[in-house]
Amino acid sequence: ASFALLTTTFSGVMSFHGVANAGLFLTLGVIGTLTTMGLWWRDCIAEGTFQGHHTKPVQRGLSLGIILFIVSEIFFFLSIFWAFFDSALAPTVELGCAWPPAGIEPIYPFELPLLNTILLLSSGASVTWSHHALIAGDRKGSILGLVVTLIFALIFTGIQAYEYYNAGFTISDGAFGTCFFFSTGFHGAHVIIGSIFLTVALFRLINYHLTNHHHVGYEGAILYWQT
Amino acid sequence: MTSRQVLVTWISNDDDSDDTETKTVVLRTAGFDARFPNQNQTKHCWQNYVDYFKCIKARGEDFPPCKQFFRAYHSLCPNDYISKWDTQREEGNFPVNLNP
Numbered sequence: 001a002s003f004a005l006l007t008t009t010f011s012g013v014m015s016f017h018g019v020a021n022a023g024l025f026l027t028l029g030v031i032g033t034l035t036t037m038g039l040w041w042r043d044c045i046a047e048g049t050f051q052g053h054h055t056k057p058v059q060r061g062l063s064l065g066i067i068l069f070i071v072s073e074i075f076f077f078l079s080i081f082w083a084f085f086d087s088a089l090a091p092t093v094e095l096g097c098a099w100p101p102a103g104i105e106p107i108y109p110f111e112l113p114l115l116n117t118i119l120l121l122s123s124g125a126s127v128t129w130s131h132h133a134l135i136a137g138d139r140k141g142s143i144l145g146l147v148v149t150l151i152f153a154l155i156f157t158g159i160q161a162y163e164y165y166n167a168g169f170t171i172s173d174g175a176f177g178t179c180f181f182f183s184t185g186f187h188g189a190h191v192i193i194g195s196i197f198l199t200v201a202l203f204r205l206i207n208y209h210l211t212n213h214h215h216v217g218y219e220g221a222i223l224y225w226q227t
Numbered sequence: 228m229t230s231r232q233v234l235v236t237w238i239s240n241d242d243d244s245d246d247t248e249t250k251t252v253v254l255r256t257a258g259f260d261a262r263f264p265n266q267n268q269t270k271h272c273w274q275n276y277v278d279y280f281k282c283i284k285a286r287g288e289d290f291p292p293c294k295q296f297f298r299a300y301h302s303l304c305p306n307d308y309i310s311k312w313d314t315q316r317e318e319g320n321f322p323v324n325l326n327p
């Protein structure tokens with residue numbers, strides 16, 4: 001795992017500096033990292049669901065790990081929000097003391113972005129429905145709720161891609177572009193990661209891996225999704 | 228504008244001459260502006276620069292009150308800032324619309 005990550009980070013930096021063939025190594029590094037993650041968690045599932053190693057204390061440990069990771073992600077986004085507020089609340093003279101800066105045409109937030117917000121909030125509700133159905137032993141309701149959640153997620157991602165394609169500015173357009181694409185970009189990446197996490201949960205739900213009182217992986221996915 | 232009267236003695240550069248001349252010189256700078264109370268006066272400088280050019284656009288270069296902004300920004304702003312912003316204005320890159 002650390003080998004794959006080392007390759008990824010080093011070749012990432014190399015590709016930024018234009019080292020020849022760095023792109024190839026970066027691809028290999030990313031594939032290595034993703035493969036390691038897949039195999040690692042496959043083993044986790046095997047140890048828990050099939051070999052019965054996930055006793056109550058083990059479950060609590062796993063939950064705690066997931067919670068701490070999510071807290072670290074919260075701080076990461078906090079730093080991005082800090083950057084935005086620092087730039088926007090008292091814009092510098094280089095920006096002409098104005099926000100949005102001159103020449104930038106911002107996206108009106110109460111059209112597509114509002115739809116996207118509603119989609120995500122609704123997906124939070126539907127995943128909660130699915131979770132409660134699982135606890136109540138309602139297999140059909142649980143699967144339906146999770147599928148609805150994933151449909152909302154897919155529509156969100158599609159609309160976000162459309163907005164990116166049709167935006168009137170890029171990431172290199174000053175502080176505004178940087179703030180916009182950093183916040184929405186990392187958010188979009190997290191939505192995609194969350195969707196994958198939920199898809200794995202759906203697969204496990206359908207294949208009878210989860211019980212009504214033991215589903216740490218699913219709870220982790222829900223917590224990640226709702227954050 | 229805040230002003231201060233100072234006594235300045237001019238000393239001749241010739242070694243053999245004892246000529247000196249004492250004159251009163253008035254030194255002036257921009258007064259306190261409550262919109263910019265802190266140590267960092269960059270925005271104070273910038274605001275006077277922008278206000279001067281908006282003033283002459285609206286009232287013409289000879290309108291006397293515009294001179295106040297001119298004196299203020301020449302007093303407050305580093306010359307580097309002034310020349311940088313002048314260049315931006317000439318190239319059409321200045322980040323503010325100076326039309327009234």
